Amino acid sequence: MTIKDIAAKCGVSVTTVSRVMNNHPYVSKEIRDKVLKVIEEEHFVPHVGAVDLVKPRTDAIGLIVRGTRNEFFNDMIPTLESAINDSGYAFYMSQIHTSENELRAAAALAKSKGLKGVILLGGRYDYTPEEVAILDNVPFICCTFTNSFGKISKESFSSVSIDDGRAAKAAVQLLIDNGHRKIAIILASTSDRSISELRFLGYKQALEENGIPFDADLVMETGDFSMERAYKAMKKLLSKKKEFTAAFVISDSMAVASMKALDDAGKKLPNDCSVIAIDGVKMTEYIIPTLTTFVQPREAMAKQTVESLRDIIENRSDYSHVVMKTTLREGGSVKKLQN
């Protein structure tokens, strides 16, 4: 069923049908109504490929989501989509595995859909200008990663992120302020050029600034962000018989799993062990005890991301690197130590 068939059924030309569909003037009411009726009857929907070929495309922004889905991504995606649609851009999304090259994927999406800009969710923090070159000057923004510790090359793309290092440092500092000195950390990796590593650096900085010696025995690397692994990591940590009064866990869901491991081992929360995290998963507001965590401002981050990207697309400004504030959400999982 093509526009030709519709035209034939109505006894008019394809031009007229096209005009009706695109609300051009200069079509008599009589014909317009008839065409609309036939279109309705036949459930006719134009072939997007054909339209795409001939119409100057509507401006579109693409989103590349890298790695396995997690709660943060799942919150960000619809928010980004709305923000993009609200600014009159169309939205395309492509999900890729961690093993794929995200910039290559971005370039492919950009080219094939004629994108005006690309957002990357879940990349690294250290793209070089040479790597970004593949995008062929399509504006590119990285949502999630930070320039803390000067590890980012700022010349060829924008970013919106929280300051992972600073948030981690603040989280650990909060524990220290509450009298904790033996603080464990549970993270995915100490050296993957992403969130995990940055938060690890924040942890170490906080210890250092407070004159607390770093103890490698209190560092648990899980390899990923899963709850299973976090649970096991905490179990293993406990089995070491190494004393600690608090744990900084790099994500909320991992923190929940760690708390369960503590509870299963007979530890009372938060008395026997305090737990603090970074993220802001909704459900952790309702667990018992409520998780103390530094909340990433998801909605604001999504909006800022689209705004920053549009600034480049619409030539209002050059690359920018916006660092958003995390907010401490105090729950009941951190306890003041008396000694």
Place this chain on the structure above:
Amino acid sequence: MTIKDIAAKCGVSVTTVSRVMNNHPYVSKEIRDKVLKVIEEEHFVPHVGAVDLVKPRTDAIGLIVRGTRNEFFNDMIPTLESAINDSGYAFYMSQIHTSENELRAAAALAKSKGLKGVILLGGRYDYTPEEVAILDNVPFICCTFTNSFGKISKESFSSVSIDDGRAAKAAVQLLIDNGHRKIAIILASTSDRSISELRFLGYKQALEENGIPFDADLVMETGDFSMERAYKAMKKLLSKKKEFTAAFVISDSMAVASMKALDDAGKKLPNDCSVIAIDGVKMTEYIIPTLTTFVQPREAMAKQTVESLRDIIENRSDYSHVVMKTTLREGGSVKKLQN
């Protein structure tokens, strides 16, 4: 940058370039290499619209997601995507608001992308053949809804679901078996032709079969599936000073929020009040106490959905209505009542 430009740069015809890109034989190694090199250099990516126009499309299956995102949808979407890709179909997705007509959206997506079939996540349970007609014979499957209580019209589409009514009944029966007779229920709506209503019917059936009088005072309608509302609903229920020893909450996240409300009111879990739910949210396996819930087999449901849909597309069988088994995951939130 089109295929023409590439051809010109290589001094060959567009035909040859096209052949290179589609791995046709009968291109000399010399030319093939040259073309590939230029394509690489120019970051050339073919215009999808043009390809779409002329190539017999790869078979594709579409997914319509209706309503606000929730944890169940977020789990199902990537699983469905993999299952679809694994069977060699391309995947398209479109998210719509509850206010939009899901069948109309499905029809539009199907037409414009030339879909072989459509999956609907989050619809109602009672589509009539007349409504489904808009799809113009594109196979259609509803994932999530059930035929319990004979409320489904089976003639014009397939479905994969859990038996919401039966699961709800089993959940309530479990509470009764543990000695509970004053059982509250927290749900979104008692009459919205979807999950909520079906689970409510299961609750009532269980009570009836055990000779327990139905008490409307123990029914709390929240209006949606949010944790905020569930929390408030439980608070309100508690303020009624109406005695109850257990609560059946229709979703895991709502159950978590209810448990928090109980805890905040000084009730000890599960001693002062047992809680049971249906869903199987990962995180509820790690909360304290672990939530007792009937787990929806997400992965299996996704696989079955794609399989059932392919059965129709590939003419192996007619419409089917598969009801998947939920599994009781016993946690610590249900307590045997001693009296």
Place this chain on the structure above:
DNA sequence: TTGATTTATGAAAACGTTTTCATATCTTTC
């Protein structure tokens, strides 16, 4: 050698739309 295959290449049609241009009819305006 001849003719038949196989290999290699290009010209042009086709896909389903939109849009430009041309044309025809209908209103105005004087």
Place this chain on the structure above:
DNA sequence: GAAAGATATGAAAACGTTTTCATAAATCAA
């Protein structure tokens, strides 16, 4: 009642690709 403008319609070109058909060169079989 003629010129000018507004309104209404259609023919055909254009978009970027794939594919069919034609043709040419190279290889093979006798």
